Amino acid sequence: MQTSTKKLISPILLGTILVALTHPESLTAILTFLGFTDKPLIYDRQQLWILLAEHSVLVAISSIISISLAILAGIVATRKNYTYLESALSSLSSLLQTIPPVAVISIAVPLMGFGFLPTITALILYGIMPVLNNTISGLKSIDPTVKEAALGMGMTHAQILIKIELPLAWPVITAGIRTNIIINIGTATLGAVIGAGGLGVIIMAGLIRDNLAMILTGASLSAILAFFADSILELLSRQKTQKP
Amino acid sequence: MRNSYSIKEREFLLYATGGISALAGFILPVFMFSQNRVVNPYPIDTPFFIRTVYVFAALTSLMLCYPYKKQQVNIRLATIILVVLAQIPWIMLAIVNNTINPAPPARINPSLGFYFILLSVFLLSSSLFYRGYRLVRKTVFTFMLAGVFAVGFMGVFNNLGIVREYFSQSSVFLQAFFEHIRLAFGSTFFAITIGLPLGIAAYKKHGAKPWIMSITGGIQTIPSLALFGFLIPILAWLSYIFPVLRQIGIKGIGPAPAFIALTLYGLLPIVRNTTEGLTTVENSLLEAARGMGLSKKQLFLWVELPVAMPIVLAGIRTSSVQAVGLTTIAALIGAGGLGRFVFMGLGQSAYDLVGLGVFPIVSLAILTDKLWAFILRKTDRSSTND
Numbered sequence: 001m002q003t004s005t006k007k008l009i010s011p012i013l014l015g016t017i018l019v020a021l022t023h024p025e026s027l028t029a030i031l032t033f034l035g036f037t038d039k040p041l042i043y044d045r046q047q048l049w050i051l052l053a054e055h056s057v058l059v060a061i062s063s064i065i066s067i068s069l070a071i072l073a074g075i076v077a078t079r080k081n082y083t084y085l086e087s088a089l090s091s092l093s094s095l096l097q098t099i100p101p102v103a104v105i106s107i108a109v110p111l112m113g114f115g116f117l118p119t120i121t122a123l124i125l126y127g128i129m130p131v132l133n134n135t136i137s138g139l140k141s142i143d144p145t146v147k148e149a150a151l152g153m154g155m156t157h158a159q160i161l162i163k164i165e166l167p168l169a170w171p172v173i174t175a176g177i178r179t180n181i182i183i184n185i186g187t188a189t190l191g192a193v194i195g196a197g198g199l200g201v202i203i204m205a206g207l208i209r210d211n212l213a214m215i216l217t218g219a220s221l222s223a224i225l226a227f228f229a230d231s232i233l234e235l236l237s238r239q240k241t242q243k244p
Numbered sequence: 245m246r247n248s249y250s251i252k253e254r255e256f257l258l259y260a261t262g263g264i265s266a267l268a269g270f271i272l273p274v275f276m277f278s279q280n281r282v283v284n285p286y287p288i289d290t291p292f293f294i295r296t297v298y299v300f301a302a303l304t305s306l307m308l309c310y311p312y313k314k315q316q317v318n319i320r321l322a323t324i325i326l327v328v329l330a331q332i333p334w335i336m337l338a339i340v341n342n343t344i345n346p347a348p349p350a351r352i353n354p355s356l357g358f359y360f361i362l363l364s365v366f367l368l369s370s371s372l373f374y375r376g377y378r379l380v381r382k383t384v385f386t387f388m389l390a391g392v393f394a395v396g397f398m399g400v401f402n403n404l405g406i407v408r409e410y411f412s413q414s415s416v417f418l419q420a421f422f423e424h425i426r427l428a429f430g431s432t433f434f435a436i437t438i439g440l441p442l443g444i445a446a447y448k449k450h451g452a453k454p455w456i457m458s459i460t461g462g463i464q465t466i467p468s469l470a471l472f473g474f475l476i477p478i479l480a481w482l483s484y485i486f487p488v489l490r491q492i493g494i495k496g497i498g499p500a501p502a503f504i505a506l507t508l509y510g511l512l513p514i515v516r517n518t519t520e521g522l523t524t525v526e527n528s529l530l531e532a533a534r535g536m537g538l539s540k541k542q543l544f545l546w547v548e549l550p551v552a553m554p555i556v557l558a559g560i561r562t563s564s565v566q567a568v569g570l571t572t573i574a575a576l577i578g579a580g581g582l583g584r585f586v587f588m589g590l591g592q593s594a595y596d597l598v599g600l601g602v603f604p605i606v607s608l609a610i611l612t613d614k615l616w617a618f619i620l621r622k623t624d625r626s627s628t629n630d
Contacts, residue, residue, distance in 0.1 A: 084257070098613045100569020103602045106586050110595040182465060189467035190573070194590065200469060207473045207576065219470030226465040 007235055014228040021221055022049040036213040043202045043214050052221060055198035058116070058191060059184045059229075062123035066184075067177055070128045074135025075161065086136060093129040101126045101187050109194055119191035126187060127180040134176030138169030174237040178230055185226040189218070199225070255371065259306055262367035265360045266302035270295050272357035274333075275340050280349040281405070281594040287355065288344065294336055301329045302364055309371045317372065323380050326369050330388035333361050334395045341400050351405040351596065405596030406603060413585065413600065421604060423499070424581035428571040428608075431503050432564040435510030439563075440556070442511070443518025453519070460512045468509065468570055472577045475501035502579035506570055510563040517559025521552030554623055561616035568609040572601070 020026045024042055031041050042048070070093075077086040101122045108118030142165055150160045166173075192200025199222045206214030273287030274295075308322040340352060369384040401407050410417060446456040463471075479501050525548050533547045575583030585601030588594075 088257075094613075095610075098565055098609050099606050100572060100609060102569060102572040102583070102586065103606050103609075106590060106598045106602055109590065109598070186465060186467045189469050192469075193576075193587070200467065203467065203469045203473060207469070212474075212477050215470055215473040219466055219474060222467050222470070223462070223465045 011228060011231040011235060014224055014231055017224055018052070018221070018228055021217065021224065022047075022052055024048070027217065031213050031217070036216075038211045038213040040209075040211070041213050043205055043217065045205070046201070048202070048217070048221070051197065051199055051201055052225070054196075055185070055188055055200075055222065055225065058119060058123070058188045058196060058198050059181065062120045062188075063127060063177075063181050063184050065120075066124040066127035067131050067180060069124070070131035070176075070180075071135050071173065073128075074132050074139060077136055078139040089132065090136065093132050096125050097129040099125075101190060105190060105194055114195045116191075116196050118194060119188065119196040122190075123184050123187060127184050130179040130183070131173065131176040134172050135169065138172030139165055141172070142168050171237065174233065178233050178237075181229050181233065182226050185222055185229060189222055255311060255374065258367055258371050258374075259310055262364050262371065263303070263306055265364040265367065266299060266306070269302075269357050269361035269364055270299040272360060273355050274336055274357035274361065276353045276355045277344060277346065278351055278353065278405070281351070281409070281596055282592070285353060285355075288340055288352070290336055290357075291339060291343075294332070294339060298329070298332045298336075298361065301325055301332065302368065305329055305368050306371075309368065311375070317375070317377070319372070319377055319380070322372065323383055326365075326380065326384045327387045329368065330365050330384050331391045333358060333365070334391050334400065336361075338395055338398070338400045341403055344403075346403055348408060350403075351408045352403050353405045353596065406599045409585075409594070409597045409600040413597075416584075417600070420580055420582050420584055423579075424568075424571050424583075424605070424608070427499060427502060427506060427574060427579065427581055428567040429564065431506035431571075432510050432560070432567045434503075434507040435514055435563055435567075436560060438507065439511045439514030439559075440518055443515040443556075444522070446515065446519045447522040456515060457519075460515045463508050464512050468505065468573050469576065471505040471508065472502055472574060472579075475504050476577060479504075499574075499579040502571070502574035502577060502581075506567055506574070509570055510567055513559040513562040513566070514556070515559075517555050517562075518552065521555030521559075522548055524555065525551045554620060557616070557620055557623060561613065561620065564616065565609050565613050568605065568612055572605055 020030070027048070028041055043051075073089055076082050077089050104122035104125055105118055108121050112118045112121065146164060146168075147160055150164055155163070188196075188198055189200030189203060191198050192204045199218050202214050202218030202221070206212065206216075206218060274290045275288045276285035277288045278285035305322060305325045308318060308325065311317075336358075337352075337354075344352065346352065365384070365388070369381045372380045395401070442456050442460070446453040466474075529547060529551070530543065533543050538546065571579075571581050572583035572586060575581050575587055582601045582605050586598050586605075589597030589599075589601065
């Protein structure tokens with residue numbers, strides 16, 4: 001009981017900070033306390049919580065797609081009959097990682113137009129690698145005798161995968177998922193350059209108007225969103241492993 | 245272990261994707277024509293006979309390389325056909341150039357079919373790679389490169405969109421390229437000089453580890469856009485207070501804030517891998533070295549650091565490849581580099597101009613990655629030989 005409340009402290013605290021930063025009055029108070037005197041202290045074209053929501057949606061959609069693709073590919077690559085896919089997949093994903101997200105975003109614009117789609121595509125491509133690598137290494141690190149014992153007990157391959165392999169590899173996979181989401185939250189700010197909305201809008205506006213308060217607001221919002229997401233994931237991953 | 249692995253399946257996958265991309269290259273439009281840099285392009289008809297030649301060459305090489313009943317591959321014939329196949333996209337470009345020959349600002353651009361043709365050439369020349377014929381791929385690509393240079397000197401590429409943009413930007417292009425290289429690799433160098441001692445400190449002093457890790461990890465969560473923008477006023481203020489800085493060229497806008505931001509971003513992979521690499525050194529090895537009477541300093545320089553080196557180098561590799569990409573964003577705050585063309589092009593919706601920025605950036609990133617892979621292989625070999 002004590003430990004579970006301890007773990008709840010950081011997500012609740014970070015969530016409170018997020019709410020405070022998106023609330024105009026409290027944000028104004030914080031910024032004036034820090035000594036900012038920029039003319040519009042807060043981004044005035046759109047409400048901050050809407051931008052935060054846009055950013056979260058952008059990250060959520062791309063992360064869900066890239067994580068599920070990567071886990072599926074990792075599962076397929078570690079099946080007995082498909083081991084030949086493993087080297088091809090890992091070299092492909094490292095190539096994807098080499099190509100900078102700015103490049104993917106700008107290549108995608110002429111093909112898909114401005115806005116959400118090219119940004120999500122870039123984020124998906126960029127987020128596959130950490131999850132795929134961790135899925136493959138997590139599933140490969142399982143002792144083969146465990147699987148043989150399960151086969152001897154009369155379990156099917158699908159049952160072994162769901163009941164034994166994935167739970168055992170889960171801690172390693174979640175480490176990859178956490179990396180994926182943290183990278184995605186930072187990279188998603190680039191979407192603002194091509195009109196996908198999100199917290200990058202505030203930063204871009206601050207850069208254009210030479211307004212430090214806005215840059216700080218956008219930066220701290222996305223950094224705290226990253227920490228918030230990470231703390232929630234930590235909560236989930238801990239609960240997973242505590243299962244008897 | 246080996247019995248679950250079947251050569252046939254992997255090869256089948258390769259041939260299937262190779263064959264499908266060959267057909268896609270035959271059907272889809274290979275080149276696009278646009279009147280100027282912003283007008284929507286429309287597909288150009290590539291002559292039917294050259295596309296037929298291409299498809300036949302592709303299918304012939306597919307049949308030649310496919311492993312039927314363990315028969316020997318006629319390697320000479322297969323290589324010749326693959327070499328011919330690798331020249332076809334450039335020949336196609338030459339033909340289209342001759343028939344259309346657009347005057348500037350009209351331009352030709354490669355389209356989906358072209359990329360499928362390149363993919364099929366790559367897959368088919370890789371098909372023999374896994375059966376021990378490692379030279380074939382190298383030969384094909386050497387000839388391909390020779391073909392590219394040959395048609396390049398004949399001026400076949402002059403009507404391509406990217407080349408058109410290059411000629412309009414030729415006075416700035418090289419400058420931007422060198423700016424990019426200076427920023428990316430200079431900041432990586434600084435990240436190494438700061439990151440290595442930090443990583444060593446995190447390993448040696450257990451009290452410092454969580455601090456160093458959380459700070460370098462925390463920097464990664466700050467969006468690059470914001471960090472760049474954030475350093476502008478700080479540096480502006482510093483150069484206002486210390487005029488000496490202004491004489492060196494450090495001021496609010498320009499390369500200085502970008503350089504600092506890039507250095508900060510490069511820290512995490514280097515610090516993390518240094519600490520990890522040093523912790524992988526086995527205790528028995530350390531005991532043996534201590535038993536030989538090595539001092540602490542000698543132990544670190546002769547045992548710990550050499551053993552950790554491959555992992556440290558892998559961190560530097562990640563960091564430098566990352567820096568090449570991040571430098572693109574530096575253009576937004578007036579630091580120059582190849583990102584200029586990207587954002588200029590996005591602003592004018594001139595996508596060939598975006599390509600002029602993206603193509604060298606991606607090539608540079610891949611080249612950097614490959615160079616480090618080569619260095620890592622070398623260090624790996626030396627460590628196993630010792």
